[in-house]
Amino acid sequence: xxxxxxxxxxxxxxxxxxxxxxxxxxxxxxxxxxxxxxxxxxxxxxxxxxxxxxxxxxxxxxxxxxxxxxxxxxxxxxxxxxxxxxxxxxxxxxxxxxxxxxxxxxxxxxxxxxxxxxxxxxxxxxxxxxxxxxxxxxxxxxxxxxxxxxxxxx
Numbered sequence: 292x293x294x295x296x297x298x299x300x301x302x303x304x305x306x307x308x309x310x311x312x313x314x315x316x317x318x319x320x321x322x323x324x325x326x327x328x329x330x331x332x333x334x335x336x337x338x339x340x341x342x343x344x345x346x347x348x349x350x351x352x353x354x355x356x357x358x359x360x361x362x363x364x365x366x367x368x369x370x371x372x373x374x375x376x377x378x379x380x381x382x383x384x385x386x387x388x389x390x391x392x393x394x395x396x397x398x399x400x401x402x403x404x405x406x407x408x409x410x411x412x413x414x415x416x417x418x419x420x421x422x423x424x425x426x427x428x429x430x431x432x433x434x435x436x437x438x439x440x441x442x443x444x445x
Contacts, residue, residue: 311394311404313325313326313392313395314391314392315335316332316391318332318358318383319358319360319381319383320360321334321336321360321363322334322335322336323335323342324338325344325391325392325395326392326395327344327388327391327392327395327396327399328392328395328398328399330343330344330345331343331344332344334363337363340363340364342356342364342365343365344385344388344391347385353384353385354384354385355382355383355384355385356382356383356385357370357376357380357381357382357383358380358381358382358383359379359380360379360380360381361379366380368380389407393406393407393408394407394408
């Protein structure tokens with residue numbers, strides 16, 4: 292008599308999901324893979340450099356975090372300093388999670404991989420703002436931080 296018969300249930304194998312390419316984002320010149328299943332950004336050139344996606348501050352409908360271009364991670368300093376944030380720190384606006392990693396979010400919720408992408412027509416972007424390029428961005432239309440298909444498979 293098998294264990295499943297004894298316990299009164301039928302054991303089933305877990306559903307295997309195919310490997311997938313993680314979306315890749317350029318954040319202030321540093322490329323990161325976005326992985327909603329693990330709730331983090333991982334630097335492409337240095338996968339041990341990770342930034343949590345959850346926990347970004349939300350104001351007026353936008354999620355955002357401050358990115359330190361020196362450490363290539365969240366800015367750990369005070370963002371309410373009298374002189375503002377340092378020049379090497381940029382504000383990054385985050386789109387909704389379903390725009391950052393639609394397949395990862397679908398898997399996290401137990402949905403089919405195309406749940407958030409089947410009716411989608413636009414690609415998402417992350418936008419970073421810094422003091423040094425504020426004037427340039429006012430003169431020309433804002434250039435968003437771009438997303439492209441990643442190379443890392445899970």
